Amino acid sequence: MPQAAGFSASGRGCNPPLSKRLHKTAETDADVAVTLKDVADRAGVSTATVSRVLNRQGRFSRETEARVSQAVAALGYVPHAAARALASRRSRTVGAVTAALDNPIFARGVQALENRLERSGYGLLIAGSDYEADRELKQVRTMVERGIDAIMLQGDSHLPEVYDLLRRKGIAYINTWVYDPASPHPCCGFDNEQAGRNVADYLLDLGHTEIAMVAGISEGNDRARNRIAGVRAALEARGLTLDDARIVERPYSVSDGRDGLRALLRRPGPRPTAVIGGNDLLAIGVILEAQQSGLAVPDALSVAGFDDIELAANIAPSLTTIHVPVEEICTLAGDYLVARIEGRPARDHVALEARLVVRQSTTRPPAR
Amino acid sequence: MPQAAGFSASGRGCNPPLSKRLHKTAETDADVAVTLKDVADRAGVSTATVSRVLNRQGRFSRETEARVSQAVAALGYVPHAAARALASRRSRTVGAVTAALDNPIFARGVQALENRLERSGYGLLIAGSDYEADRELKQVRTMVERGIDAIMLQGDSHLPEVYDLLRRKGIAYINTWVYDPASPHPCCGFDNEQAGRNVADYLLDLGHTEIAMVAGISEGNDRARNRIAGVRAALEARGLTLDDARIVERPYSVSDGRDGLRALLRRPGPRPTAVIGGNDLLAIGVILEAQQSGLAVPDALSVAGFDDIELAANIAPSLTTIHVPVEEICTLAGDYLVARIEGRPARDHVALEARLVVRQSTTRPPAR
DNA sequence: TTGTAAGCGTTATCAA
DNA sequence: TTGATAACGCTTACAA
Numbered sequence: 001m002p003q004a005a006g007f008s009a010s011g012r013g014c015n016p017p018l019s020k021r022l023h024k025t026a027e028t029d030a031d032v033a034v035t036l037k038d039v040a041d042r043a044g045v046s047t048a049t050v051s052r053v054l055n056r057q058g059r060f061s062r063e064t065e066a067r068v069s070q071a072v073a074a075l076g077y078v079p080h081a082a083a084r085a086l087a088s089r090r091s092r093t094v095g096a097v098t099a100a101l102d103n104p105i106f107a108r109g110v111q112a113l114e115n116r117l118e119r120s121g122y123g124l125l126i127a128g129s130d131y132e133a134d135r136e137l138k139q140v141r142t143m144v145e146r147g148i149d150a151i152m153l154q155g156d157s158h159l160p161e162v163y164d165l166l167r168r169k170g171i172a173y174i175n176t177w178v179y180d181p182a183s184p185h186p187c188c189g190f191d192n193e194q195a196g197r198n199v200a201d202y203l204l205d206l207g208h209t210e211i212a213m214v215a216g217i218s219e220g221n222d223r224a225r226n227r228i229a230g231v232r233a234a235l236e237a238r239g240l241t242l243d244d245a246r247i248v249e250r251p252y253s254v255s256d257g258r259d260g261l262r263a264l265l266r267r268p269g270p271r272p273t274a275v276i277g278g279n280d281l282l283a284i285g286v287i288l289e290a291q292q293s294g295l296a297v298p299d300a301l302s303v304a305g306f307d308d309i310e311l312a313a314n315i316a317p318s319l320t321t322i323h324v325p326v327e328e329i330c331t332l333a334g335d336y337l338v339a340r341i342e343g344r345p346a347r348d349h350v351a352l353e354a355r356l357v358v359r360q361s362t363t364r365p366p367a368r
Numbered sequence: 369m370p371q372a373a374g375f376s377a378s379g380r381g382c383n384p385p386l387s388k389r390l391h392k393t394a395e396t397d398a399d400v401a402v403t404l405k406d407v408a409d410r411a412g413v414s415t416a417t418v419s420r421v422l423n424r425q426g427r428f429s430r431e432t433e434a435r436v437s438q439a440v441a442a443l444g445y446v447p448h449a450a451a452r453a454l455a456s457r458r459s460r461t462v463g464a465v466t467a468a469l470d471n472p473i474f475a476r477g478v479q480a481l482e483n484r485l486e487r488s489g490y491g492l493l494i495a496g497s498d499y500e501a502d503r504e505l506k507q508v509r510t511m512v513e514r515g516i517d518a519i520m521l522q523g524d525s526h527l528p529e530v531y532d533l534l535r536r537k538g539i540a541y542i543n544t545w546v547y548d549p550a551s552p553h554p555c556c557g558f559d560n561e562q563a564g565r566n567v568a569d570y571l572l573d574l575g576h577t578e579i580a581m582v583a584g585i586s587e588g589n590d591r592a593r594n595r596i597a598g599v600r601a602a603l604e605a606r607g608l609t610l611d612d613a614r615i616v617e618r619p620y621s622v623s624d625g626r627d628g629l630r631a632l633l634r635r636p637g638p639r640p641t642a643v644i645g646g647n648d649l650l651a652i653g654v655i656l657e658a659q660q661s662g663l664a665v666p667d668a669l670s671v672a673g674f675d676d677i678e679l680a681a682n683i684a685p686s687l688t689t690i691h692v693p694v695e696e697i698c699t700l701a702g703d704y705l706v707a708r709i710e711g712r713p714a715r716d717h718v719a720l721e722a723r724l725v726v727r728q729s730t731t732r733p734p735a736r
Numbered sequence: 737t738t739g740t741a742a743g744c745g746t747t748a749t750c751a752a
Numbered sequence: 753t754t755g756a757t758a759a760c761g762c763t764t765a766c767a768a
Contacts, residue, residue, distance in 0.1 A: 035761055046739045051763060058764095059737060078537075081515045082453035083761030086744045091450060093493075093514070100479065102678075107475040111468065111496055123493050123514050125461075127486070128479055146449045146461070146491050169446075254682045288682055310470075311679070314622045314656055403745055414755045419747060427753060451745030454760045 034075045043071040054079065085147055093123045094337055095143035095151040099131045099221070103252050103281065105307045105326055106154075109176070112327040113152060116334030122149070122341075133159050133220050144169055150337035152176055152330070156183055157222040172340035176333045177223055177324075179351040188333045190354035192223045195322045196230020198356050199276055199304050202320075204238055206364045208274040208302065211235065212246040214260030214286055216278035224249075224278055227306060231276055245269060250282060257285015258292075265293075273365035274302040280309045280321055287315065287361060302362040306354075317360035324354050402443045411439040422447065453515055461491045462705055463511035463519040467499045467589070471620050471649065473675045473694055474522075477544070480695040481520060484702030490517070490709075501527050501588050512537055518705035520544055520698070524551055525590040540708035544701045545591055545692075547719040556701045558722035560591045563690045564598020566724050567644055567672050570688075572606055574732045576642040576670065579603065580614040582628030582654055584646035592617075592646055595674060599644055613637060618650060625653015633661075641733035642670040648677045648689055655683065655729060670730040674722075685728035692722050 040047045045064060052058040053068040071077070085091040094117055098106045114124045125143055129136035137159045143151060144165055150172040153162075158175075163185070166173050175187040203211055213231060216224035232242040248263045250256035257277055264272065277283025283305025287297050295301050297317055305312065308323040332350055339346035408415045413432060420426045421436040439445070453459040462485055466474045482492045493511055497504035505527045511519060512533060518540040521530075526543075531553070534541045543555040571579055581599055584592035600610040616631045618624035625645055632640065645651025651673025655665050663669050665685055673680065676691040700718055707714035 033761095036763095037761080047762075048740075048764075049738055052738085055763085061737065064737080076536075078509075078513050080454070080761050081513055082450045082459060083744090084763075085450035086448070086454050086746085087761075087763040089744075089763095101469070101475040101482075102472060102479060104470060104472050104475070107469040107472070110494075111470060114469075114494065114496060118495070118510075123510065124495070125491050126478075126494055127482060127492070141446075142486075142491065145446050254679055258682065284679075285682065288684060292684055311622055311652075314626065314653065316656060316660055401745095404747095405745080415746080416748080416756075417754060420754085423747085429753065432753080448745050451760090452747075454762085455745075455747035457747090457760075 034077045035080070036077075038075055039068065039071045039077050042075060043067040090341070091147040091149055092121060093125055093146070093148050094334075094341075095125045095127070095140075095146075095148040097127045097129050097136055097139045097143070097151070098154050099129055100252075101126075101128060103279070104309050105279070105324065109326045109330040112330040113334050116331045117338070120338045122338065129154075131217065131220055133157075137161050140165065144171060149341045150174075152333050152337065155222045156180060156185060156187060157220070172337055174333045174336050176329050178226075179349065181349055181351070183349070186336065186348040188336060188350040188352070189329050190324065190352050192226035193230035193233070195306060195354045196227040196232075196276075197234040198230075199306070199322060200231040200234035202356055202358070203274045203276070203302060203304065203362065204234060204240075206274075206302070206362065208365045209240060210270050210272045210365070211240075211242065211274045211276065212264050212272035213242065213248070213276045214257055214264065214278060214282045215247055215249050215276075216252055216282070217249050227278060246272065250278075252279050252281050254281050254285040254288065257282035258289035259285075261286045261289040262293075272301070274304070274362070277303065277305040280305040280307040280312050280319060283319055283321065283361075284311060284315060287317070287319065298361050298363040300366055302365070304362055308357060312357075313359070320359045320362040321357055322354050323357045325352050328352055402445045403448070404445075406443055407436065407439045407445050410443060411435040458709070459515040459517055460489060461493055461514070461516050462702075462709075463493045463495070463508075463514075463516040465495045465497050465504055465507045465511070465519070466522055467497055468620075469494075469496060471647070472677050473647070473692065477694045477698040480698040481702050484699045485706070488706045490706065497522075499585065499588055501525075505529050508533065512539065517709045518542075520701050520705065523590045524548060524553060524555060525588070540705055542701045542704050544697050546594075547717065549717055549719070551717070554704065554716040556704060556718040556720070557697050558692065558720050560594035561598035561601070563674060563722045564595040564600075564644075565602040566598075567674070567690060568599040568602035570724055570726070571642045571644070571670060571672065571730065572602060572608075574642075574670070574730065576733045577608060578638050578640045578733070579608075579610065579642045579644065580632050580640035581610065581616070581644045582625055582632065582646060582650045583615055583617050583644075584620055584650070585617050595646060614640065618646075620647050620649050622649050622653040622656065625650035626657035627653070629654045629657040630661075640669070642672070642730070645671065645673040648673040648675040648680050648687060651687055651689065651729075652679060652683060655685070655687065666729050666731040668734055670733070672730055676725060680725075681727070688727045688730040689725055690722050691725045693720050696720055 036047045036050050040050045050068050053060050053065050096113055101107050117124050127139035140162050153175050154177055156175040156178045175185050177189040178187050179189045179191050215228050218225040235242045245267050248260045250260045275286050277286050283303050286303050290297050290301050297303055305319055305321040308321045312319040312321050336346045404415045404418050408418045418436050421428050421433050464481055469475050485492050495507035508530050521543050522545050524543040524546045543553050545557040546555050547557045547559050583596050586593040603610045613635050616628045618628045643654050645654050651671050654671050658665050658669050665671055673687055673689040676689045680687040680689050704714045
């Protein structure tokens with residue numbers, strides 16, 4: 001329960017009512033609204049010159065530069081981004097819409113993108129789609145209105161309106177977490193289906209035949225769908241099938257993973273000897289649930305995941321999983337976007353490797 | 369290793385070179401740069417009227433409204449945020465600088481803030497400080513330049529320059545994760561020292577006297593510092609001490625928690641019977657390390673944390689911890705900021721309760 | 737190398 | 753209820 005405390009309408013000393021234009025007080029410290037013009041006046045040059053110096057374009061004398069920098073410092077001048085954006089038709093802001101931030105792997109990606117953008121002086125606007133296509137479109141729209149120069153998207157299945165809008169507005173974009181050389185859209189990531197095949201093949205090689213999956217919700221999520229498809233393809237390549245009774249779909253969380261395993265174990269038919277989680281959160285949930293219900297991992301049940309979050313290497317038993325180079329994906333996506341904004345050439349399709357990391361949560365199926 | 373793939377300078381069909389002003393094509397679908405003026409012309413009214421209708425202020429006739437909405441729809445008009453910001457002196461953007469996003473609890477907070485802001489039509493600009501005061505100042509500066517209307521900060525120990533800048537610019541701000549009725553700054557959170565006292569008191573009540581801590585890095589982090597102070601105060605209130613040999617400081621991650629416990633166990637003196645983690649990530653690391661080195665939790669070692677992340681309830685044994693209502697903190701912080709931006713009164717100091725959740729990772733100290 | 741001045745797309749103040 | 757029109761602060765030809 002929130003307990004009431006200090007209450008104030010006008011700001012109680014700090015956070016004063018948002019000020020109107022206050023004229024600068026002295027020459028030492030400006031108050032608010034010091035403009036380019038003020039700097040120009042003080043430096044005894046034109047606003048055009050100040051602008052040039054500040055943006056370091058065109059030529060100007062050493063001396064002018066000094067006078068300008070001095071004036072800027074003396075007045076505490078801060079450029080007005082909106083004015084700059086209006087005049088230059090560029091906001092120096094990039095957008096990123098991710099499904100959800102509470103998946104640590106996504107949070108790390110956003111962080112990596114922010115780092116990359118900061119290096120080039122771009123700000124990052126974020127929004128979440130909650131895995132809903134409509135919501136994503138809405139968020140993209142809002143961002144476009146806000147004037148973003150480029151945008152990072154997750155996955156490659158977006159509403160046509162998203163692509164249309166972006167193209168019409170000439171806004172650079174890139175699909176991340178996916179790699180599809182045949183896609184007409186720029187992307188940076190890895191082949192999720194291949195990754196699914198890799199995990200499944202590894203388990204098949206160990207001798208498992210009773211393989212089940214606690215997958216992510218596949219609707220509206222191409223990555224989840226492709227991982228399932230990969231697992232299925234690997235099984236079918238060996239004459240096995242991954243039938244529907246062997247797949248449960250759950251949101252990405254540890255407790256959903258636990259719930260998923262319970263659901264799987266309730267189903268008729270032989271008990272699976274290996275379970276693949278749609279991501280590490282689910283896989284870890286599966287491990288915890290198995291352990292807490294007396295199923296030894298990996299002796300009675302092998303478990304594998306996707307992502308390789310920090311916990312994967314630390315839990316006991318440590319988790320066999322597909323290592324996804326998130327930081328790299330998002331940094332490269334940032335490289336791409338910055339390059340496009342600045343009119344430089346850039347690779348449209350970048351493939352990264354997502355390789356299997358074998359740890360302790362998987363072993364051969366129990367003899368029977 | 370990134371493998372090269374499609375390469376293009378000019379955009380390969382998608383992502384065309386950022387376009388200059390293209391004139392709208394037909395009356396059905398605009399291309400780019402449809403302005404208020406275009407809408408006004410089509411609706412046969414002035415730009416002032418269109419602006420009024422769009423912002424729903426002032427009065428206008430039903431009919432005018434209809435004509436305008438129609439024109440907007442027909443032309444696919446999208447307002448230009450920078451122009452709007454320039455004219456209205458308001459960007460409808462809020463900033464948030466957090467220490468790091470890879471702590472799931474922070475990520476959840478950012479997500480909650482974004483949700484709250486979206487409801488009121490504000491965008492969220494984010495940046496990370498990496499727990500460094502200088503970096504934080506830099507990020508705040510950048511955001512101010514970008515014209516944010518308000519900003520959410522973490523903790524309450526910020527460089528004086530941060531407060532100065534914000535005050536000078538008349539930008540509303542709020543310190544989150546902390547509650548201090550005596551602070552001159554707006555805040556929304558809980559009393560971290562009290563929370564520290566609560567955990568320690570609980571362990572003391574159980575009979576523990578050998579209590580140690582794997583804390584967060586206290587330098588530049590008031591929350592970490594206050595939690596330590598709380599634990600220390602509780603011990604001292606019972607005539608015990610928390611001496612330096614009983615505290616190790618580590619960054620917030622699971623592997624740091626493991627490392628922290630190892631360090632603690634290497635120290636001379638009696639082995640601790642209870643360890644408090646500076647947050648759940650550290651506490652979970654402590655649990656995992658204990659288990660993997662044969663120390664049973666909670667029988668041989670009790671472990672407690674702070675935050676109550678999702679995993680806390682799911683790990684075995686489940687973690688006793690301080691439940692922090694992040695979503696609530698950040699949503700209320702959003703309420704505050706929006707209110708201040710819009711000139712409405714708002715509570716400057718909001719206290720939330722962070723209560724102890726007792727689970728399975730703690731019990732009485734082993735008899736000896 | 738520097739200055740002049742015309743925008744950039746809105747909002748907001750006055751009048752009408 | 754609506755329309756002119758002057759800002760808003762900066763960039764960027766084009767001149768000088």
